[in-house]
Amino acid sequence: MKSNKVRKVVKRVVIDFFMVGALITTLFPIFWMVFTSLKSNNDILVGHMGFTRKANSISTIVKAGDKIHFGSEDGFIGQVNSDNTIKSIFDVRKYRGMSAVQKDGNILFSHSYGVSSIDPFTDKQKLLVDYENVPWKYRHNIRSTKIVSVNGKFYVGKVLVKTESEEETSYKGAEGFEGLQVFNESMRAIGSLDTADNLLSTTIYDMQSDGQYLWIAQPGGVSVLDPATDKVIAQYTEEDGLTVESIKSISIVGKLVYVAGLNKVFKIDFEADKVTALLLPPVIPQINAIVADSENVFIGSSNGFYVFDLKNDQILTKYRDQDVYWNIRSMRIDGNDIWIGTDNGTVIKLDKSDDYQVGFRAQIRTGAYDIRWENYLDMWENISFGTYLKNSILICSITVLFSLALSTMAGYALSRFRFPGSVLFSTSILSVNMIPMLLFLIPVYLMFIKIYDVTGIQFIGTYAGIVFVYSTFFVPMSIWILRSFFVSIPIDIEEAARIDGCSRWGVFWRIALPLAAPGIIATGIYLFLVAWDELMFATILLPQENSFTIPLGIKLFIGNHQNRFDLIMAASTVATLPVLILFFLVQKWFIKGLTAGAVKG
Amino acid sequence: MATVSLKTRVYKNRHAYYFILPTLLGMLLIHFVPMVQAVYMSFLGLNQNTIGLYLAAPFVGFEHYKDILFNPDSLIRISGLSEAARNTFIYTIVVTFGTIFVGLIVALMLNRKFKGVAVFRTLFILSWVVPQYVTGLLWNFMWQRDVGIVNYILVNVTGLLNEKPFWLIGPNTLWAIIIPTIWRGWPFNMIMLLAGLQNIPETYYDAAKIDGASTLQQFRYITWPLLKPVWAILIFFGLIFNVYSFNIVYMMFGLGAGYPGEWGDLLMTNIFRATFSAWRYGAGAAACVILMILMITIVLIWDRIFQDEITVQK
Numbered sequence: 003m004k005s006n007k008v009r010k011v012v013k014r015v016v017i018d019f020f021m022v023g024a025l026i027t028t029l030f031p032i033f034w035m036v037f038t039s040l041k042s043n044n045d046i047l048v049g050h051m052g053f054t055r056k057a058n059s060i061s062t063i064v065k066a067g068d069k070i071h072f073g074s075e076d077g078f079i080g081q082v083n084s085d086n087t088i089k090s091i092f093d094v095r096k097y098r099g100m101s102a103v104q105k106d107g108n109i110l111f112s113h114s115y116g117v118s119s120i121d122p123f124t125d126k127q128k129l130l131v132d133y134e135n136v137p138w139k140y141r142h143n144i145r146s147t148k149i150v151s152v153n154g155k156f157y158v159g160k161v162l163v164k165t166e167s168e169e170e171t172s173y174k175g176a177e178g179f180e181g182l183q184v185f186n187e188s189m190r191a192i193g194s195l196d197t198a199d200n201l202l203s204t205t206i207y208d209m210q211s212d213g214q215y216l217w218i219a220q221p222g223g224v225s226v227l228d229p230a231t232d233k234v235i236a237q238y239t240e241e242d243g244l245t246v247e248s249i250k251s252i253s254i255v256g257k258l259v260y261v262a263g264l265n266k267v268f269k270i271d272f273e274a275d276k277v278t279a280l281l282l283p284p285v286i287p288q289i290n291a292i293v294a295d296s297e298n299v300f301i302g303s304s305n306g307f308y309v310f311d312l313k314n315d316q317i318l319t320k321y322r323d324q325d326v327y328w329n330i331r332s333m334r335i336d337g338n339d340i341w342i343g344t345d346n347g348t349v350i351k352l353d354k355s356d357d358y359q360v361g362f363r364a365q366i367r368t369g370a371y372d373i374r375w376e377n378y379l380d381m382w383e384n385i386s387f388g389t390y391l392k393n394s395i396l397i398c399s400i401t402v403l404f405s406l407a408l409s410t411m412a413g414y415a416l417s418r419f420r421f422p423g424s425v426l427f428s429t430s431i432l433s434v435n436m437i438p439m440l441l442f443l444i445p446v447y448l449m450f451i452k453i454y455d456v457t458g459i460q461f462i463g464t465y466a467g468i469v470f471v472y473s474t475f476f477v478p479m480s481i482w483i484l485r486s487f488f489v490s491i492p493i494d495i496e497e498a499a500r501i502d503g504c505s506r507w508g509v510f511w512r513i514a515l516p517l518a519a520p521g522i523i524a525t526g527i528y529l530f531l532v533a534w535d536e537l538m539f540a541t542i543l544l545p546q547e548n549s550f551t552i553p554l555g556i557k558l559f560i561g562n563h564q565n566r567f568d569l570i571m572a573a574s575t576v577a578t579l580p581v582l583i584l585f586f587l588v589q590k591w592f593i594k595g596l597t598a599g600a601v602k603g
Numbered sequence: 604m605a606t607v608s609l610k611t612r613v614y615k616n617r618h619a620y621y622f623i624l625p626t627l628l629g630m631l632l633i634h635f636v637p638m639v640q641a642v643y644m645s646f647l648g649l650n651q652n653t654i655g656l657y658l659a660a661p662f663v664g665f666e667h668y669k670d671i672l673f674n675p676d677s678l679i680r681i682s683g684l685s686e687a688a689r690n691t692f693i694y695t696i697v698v699t700f701g702t703i704f705v706g707l708i709v710a711l712m713l714n715r716k717f718k719g720v721a722v723f724r725t726l727f728i729l730s731w732v733v734p735q736y737v738t739g740l741l742w743n744f745m746w747q748r749d750v751g752i753v754n755y756i757l758v759n760v761t762g763l764l765n766e767k768p769f770w771l772i773g774p775n776t777l778w779a780i781i782i783p784t785i786w787r788g789w790p791f792n793m794i795m796l797l798a799g800l801q802n803i804p805e806t807y808y809d810a811a812k813i814d815g816a817s818t819l820q821q822f823r824y825i826t827w828p829l830l831k832p833v834w835a836i837l838i839f840f841g842l843i844f845n846v847y848s849f850n851i852v853y854m855m856f857g858l859g860a861g862y863p864g865e866w867g868d869l870l871m872t873n874i875f876r877a878t879f880s881a882w883r884y885g886a887g888a889a890a891c892v893i894l895m896i897l898m899i900t901i902v903l904i905w906d907r908i909f910q911d912e913i914t915v916q917k
Contacts, residue, residue, distance in 0.1 A: 021712045025723065028730050031786065034752055035741050049750045412626040421616030422609055427623060434634055436898045438847050440874055441891035444884050445640035446633070448649070452657045474633040477626055506618040535734040537850045538871075542879055553736035553854065567744055574737040585732045589725060597798035 035578075039571035040373050046567045056369035060343020063334040064102040066109045066122045070334075070341055072349055073100030073111050076369040079120065082349065088364045091125050092118070095370050099145040103156070110189075112149035112158050117189060130189040131158075143376070152211040152229040155192075156185040159206030159218075180204035182218070184232060193232060200234040201225055210252040210259075215272075217259055221248035224261055224270070236272075243277040244268055251302075253294040260299055262289040267299060267310070281315055293335040300340055302330030307342060309358065377572045384569055389548060390555035391576070397468055397551060398533040402526045404473035405480060410522055412477070413484030414510055418493070428485075431478040439475070439538055446471060447542050463546045471543065472533055479532070480525045483595050487521030488514060524591035527584050534581055552577045645889035651882035660885070667889035679877050679886040686865050687873035691846060694781055694869060698848075699841030701785045703834055706792030711826075713793075714800045724797070731790035739854030742783035746770035746855075771856070776867035780852050787851070788844075792837050799833035800826070835909040842901060846894070847871055870894060 038046060045054050058076040065071070070082040077097040081089045097113035104110075110130070111118045117131035136144055140162055147159040161180050181196035181204040196204045202222035210217050215235070216227040223239035238244055238261075246263035253260045259270040265287060267280040280299065291302035301308040306328055309318040329345035339361070342350040347369070351362035381387055415421075416428055450461040461467030495517075496509050504512070515522070540551045547555075556577070559570045585592065613620075643658065645667055653660040670677035671684065713724055733741075745751050747770075754767040770779045803826065811821050849871040856863035863872060874894075878887030 017712055017715070018717075021709070021723065024709060024712070025726055028727060028786070028790075031741055031745060032729060032733060034745065035737070038744065046750055049755075051752065051755055408626045408629060411622040415619040415622035419616045419619035421619040422612050424619070427627075430630075433899075433902075434630075435843055436902055437638065437895050438871065438891050438898075439849075440871060440878065441641045441888065441895060442634065442637045444878055444888050444891070445637035445644060447879075448644075448654065448657055448884065449637065449640070451654070455655070471633060474629040477629065481626070510622070531732070531734075535736065535850065537736055537853060538875065541853075553734075553850075556736070556740065557854075567750075570740055571744065574740055578733050578737055581734060582729070582732050585728075586725075589728075593728075593794055593798075597795060 032578075035571050036575050039377055039568060039575050040375065041568055042372055042374050043566055043568040045372070047565070053371040053373060056372045057345060058347040058366065058369035059329075059331040059345040060347060060349055060366070061100045061332055062102045062111075063332050063341045063343055063349075064104060064109055065334070065336055066104050066107065069122060070336070071102065071109055071120075071122065072332075072341075072343055073102050073113075074343075074347060074366060075099055075331075077113070078347075078366050079111060080349075080366055081122065082351075082362070082364070086362050086364075088349070088366065090366075091120060091122075092127050093367075099147065101146055101148045103149045103151050105151060105156075110149060110151075110156070112146040114144045114146060117146075117149065117156075117158065117185075119189075131185065131191070133160075147206050148209045150209040150211055150216060152213075152216050154187050155229050156189065157209060157216060157227075157229075158183045158185065159209060161205045182206060182227075195227075195232065195234075199232075200237070202237065202239065207248065207250045208252045210254050212254045212257070212259065212272075217252050217254065217261075219249035219252050219261060219263075224249050224252070224259075226272070238270060238277060243279065245279070250289065251291045253292045253299070255294045255296060258294075260292055260294045262292045262301070265289060265303075267292060267301065280310060282310070283317055286317075290329075290331055291333040293333045293340070295335060300333060300335065302333045302342060304329045304345075306330070307352070307358075374568065377568050378576070381569045381572045381576070384566065385555055385558045386547075387552075387555060387573060387576075390550045390552045393465075393544075393549060394534060394551040394577075395580070397465060397472070398530050400465065400469045401472040401476065401533045402529045404469065405477045405529055406522060406526050408473065409477045409480040409484055409525070410515065410518070411510075413481045414488050414514055416481065416485045417488035418496075418514075431481055434478045442475075443539055443542060450543070462543055463549045465549075468539065468543050471539055472536065475539075476529050476532055480529055483525050483528065484518070484521060487518050487525075487595060491517045520588075520591040521595050524588050524595040527588050527592060528595070530584060531581050534577075641888045642892055644885055645892045647885045649883075649885035649888075654882070654884065663885070667886045668893065670886065671890055671893060678881075679883060679890065682873065682877055682881070683862075683865060683868050684870075684873055684877075684890070687868040687870050690777060690866060690868060691870040693777060694784070694848070695842060695845040697781050698784045698788065698845045699838060701781070702789040702792045702841060703796075703837050705785060705789040706837075707796050707830075707834075709789070710793045710796040710800055711822075713797055727793060728790045730786055731788070733787065735787060735850035736854045738783050738787045739851040742779070742786075742851075743771070743855040746779050771867070772864060774866045776864050780855065780863075780867055780869075783855070784845070784848065784851055788841075792841075795833050795837055796830060799830045803829050831909075835905075839902070839905055842905070843898065846898060849875065 041050075041053060056076055058074050058078065060072050061075050062073045063070060069084075071079065071091070072082075073079045075098065077093060077095045077100070078090065079092040079100065081091050083089055092111075097115055097118075099114050101112045102109050103112075105119070108119045108121050111120060114133075116129055116133050119128050119130050120126070133144065143162045145161050147161055149156060149158045151157075159182050181194055182201065183191060184193040184195070186192045195201055201218070202220040202225055205221050206218055207221075208219040216229055218225040218227060223237060223242070223244050225234050226236040226238075227233070228235045244261070244263070246266050249261045249263040251262045257271070257273060259272060261268050261270060265282065265284070267282060267289065269278045269280060270276070271278075282301075286301065286303050286305075286308060288304040289301055290304060293300050297312055299310040299312060301310060307330060310316070311318055328342065328348065328350070330342055331345050332343040334341040338354045340352040340354060340358075342352065344350070347366040349362075349364050349366070350360060352358045353361045416424060447462075450467060454460050454462070461470070491514065496513055499509050499513050537553050540554055544550060544554065552573070556570060556573050559566045559573065640658065646662060646664060647653075647658070647660040648663045648666070649660045667679070670679055674680060675685070709727055713720060713727070745753050748754060748767050751770070753770065757764045758767050768775060770776070807825050807829075808821055811825060816824070848869055852863055852867060852869050852872050853875075856867055862868065862876075870890075874887050874890045877883050877890070
């Protein structure tokens with residue numbers, strides 16, 4: 003007896019195990035759809051299965067008081083203490099992109115949400131400027147590239163980035179949020195500059211001040227701005243010998259300006275109006291940051307640190323050994339110390355007088371997981387998904403209304419009357435399923451063309467055509483479901499109503515319909531699901547892009563120019579959501595209606 | 604009962620005719636008229652040149668039927684119609700019985716008394732609510748050779764295979780379309796079978812237990828025979844829906860533009876391409892008519908097999 007009990011328990015556990023396994027297997031693809039829709043397409047295309055972390059590169063290093071402060075791309079602001087430890091001052095992950103400047107002993111950090119001021123002694127933080135007028139859609143895409151102070155004015159460079167490619171492409175409708183913004187002493191916005199004011203581009207990579215003018219590194223070259231008038235007074239472009247497409251970094255020593263872009267560094271003598279390229283060996287890849295002093299130019303590239311000796315016009319390569327192999331993002335020179343911030347969040351101090359030995363090295367936290375909620379925004383920008391969603395919802399709803407009207411009446415008639423021809427009628431309703439839809443589509447398509455030729459009434463590409471076809475097509479199935487609902491309603495009430503003098507129509511309208519309401523709603527939902535999923539007719543009868551339904555529209559994500567699995571999955575999730583919600587709302591009646599037809603029938 | 608004249612019966616039930624009149628008109632316009640036209644079109648040489656002529660296109664008699672059935676080099680056959688027919692055959696059989704098999708197993712699991720059975724039932728149905736075109740897109744992504752999760756699980760996680768196979772090229776394609784269809788389709792069968800299971804009186808099992816029947820015997824002699832009306836209907840639906848399956852394959856391969864390949868093409872997608880991409884409307888209609896006749900034959904055979912057990916209310 004006891005072993006029997008044990009066997010029962012074991013059996014139960016085994017079955018439970020397999021049931022949970024089956025459930026996980028079933029739900030996994032759905033989970034994977036939602037999961038993938040939050041990943042970046044680059045990760046998908048290189049085969050990363052999980053989320054990668056965002057870069058947390060050190061984007062700015064600033065000195066305030068006697069301490070070095072730095073800000074990271076992912077919203078971390080730290081301070082290097084005198085005992086060579088790092089103290090976190092401020093850590094807000096949504097503040098993307100950091101740049102800093104000193105102001106009256108405080109530090110101003112410019113980031114994607116505005117400009118914050120931090121007191122280095124008390125660590126008190128205050129949001130001085132809030133970009134509150136940025137449309138919510140672009141909230142995630144705004145980056146502050148640089149903040150610089152000249153003559154008591156503050157200049158902030160802003161750019162909207164496309165998150166996927168990190169290219170500096172403008173979003174449509176986002177004009178006025180990019181470019182150079184000017185603030186006065188008390189951080190009031192007093193103006194802004196963009197290409198209309200002769201800037202080379204609205205994108206700003208770096209800015210430095212030589213005390214008199216503001217030098218702006220941009221795609222296309224360098225612009226020189228006079229802060230007194232806020233006018234661009236000079237530009238250095240390809241014509242002046244800057245042979246790279248964009249300038250990424252600027253360093254100013256006295257009257258000499260060093261600018262860098264791609265794998266080249268140029269020296270600009272503003273007074274002599276002369277540009278000379280430094281002789282760099284071709285081994286240096288992408289240069290992200292440079293700083294200079296009177297003897298050397300220190301180059302931070304994506305594969306390490308180089309020192310260029312201005313006297314001998316050559317690179318001192320011995321300072322680039324294997325463990326100095328960083329992807330450098332930012333640099334700062336402070337007396338004998340050269341501070342370096344790298345792509346993976348390491349802060350390094352090199353000692354110039356001590357043969358560039360590493361004097362300090364610390365790593366900050368990793369970046370946040372790169373969960374791309376903005377895929378759900380990009381999806382609407384990339385294709386006109388809104389139009390397709392609207393088309394789908396409208397077509398499906400109208401179809402449901404029409405075919406419900408037809409099928410409730412027919413279903414009621416079949417359940418209450420045994421009229422001559424009722425057998426033929428119900429048989430033909432059932433057997434319509436046996437005919438391939440394509441057989442109807444061919445003549446319907448040719449018929450619509452002919453109708454247009456003869457009368458000029460267009461059915462192809464219009465709601466009218468597709469709704470007309472859908473309404474009739476889904477009627478047989480819904481009559482079949484609805485009939486069983488009406489059969490399950492007791493006929494006594496109706497007979498009583500008839501005796502009281504109610505008309506046939508009155509009985510149907512006032513008594514049968516309200517009683518069958520759950521069934522009718524369930525059938526309506528079923529019709530909606532079927533219409534939502536219809537593809538063959540839609541492909542042929544809705545050929546123009548403005549009449550596409552969702553499945554036709556989603557196809558545009560994979561085309562000649564793009565292969566966006568992330569957006570396909572986001573759009574698929576959005577397309578699944580309405581039917582999922584509808585299904586949950588009426589689940590009980592729905593299952594009842596489906597099973598009543600089949601099991602008892 | 605005395606025979607009542609037809610006229611009286613029609614008059615007595617006149618309201619029924621009012622009720623079915625709109626449906627009747629609609630079905631006449633969109634079902635009956637096109638069907639007659641389609642059958643007629645299958646005898647016409649309707650293609651891109653004669654499309655403007657509509658029903659006045661040149662009459663070619665049984666040309667299309669001959670081409671489809673007996674001429675392997677004809678224009679409609681060379682685009683892979685026979686391969687599509689073979690695939691559709693395998694696909695329909697495997698999917699129909701696969702969905703019933705999986706549905707039955709889960710229905711048996713859910714037909715026990717335990718806490719949270721309603722939650723489990725709801726969650727199991729979820730994959731059926733996912734639209735078919737989403738299923739096609741989603742599994743297309745999951746089957747990708749290098750970035751797909753299926754190969755990742757098979758090779759990197761479990762190590763079942765040493766090398767990542769191609770799923771969307773070659774004979775594997777047939778499985779790549781069968782498995783998503785089963786995944787999408789089985790919950791419907793599960794709902795039906797579960798309802799059928801719950802209709803079987805508990806007393807039958809109690810009696811069998813007293814007689815000492817094992818679980819397997821109980822299933823063999825009680826559950827399976829008593830479920831026959833349900834699975835017979837499910838076979839009926841499965842055959843029809845799967846022979847006419849279109850959406851998943853259409854969305855999975857080249858998003859409609861591409862050819863799913865020798866092993867991924869189904870009859871519906873093949874005829875659809877022949878009709879609307881190659882403008883062979885007449886031949887397409889003929890293929891559909893042949894398919895329709897075939898399906899009606901199958902349904903009649905089905906009816907003959909199950910007619911004793913099933914009394915579909917007419």
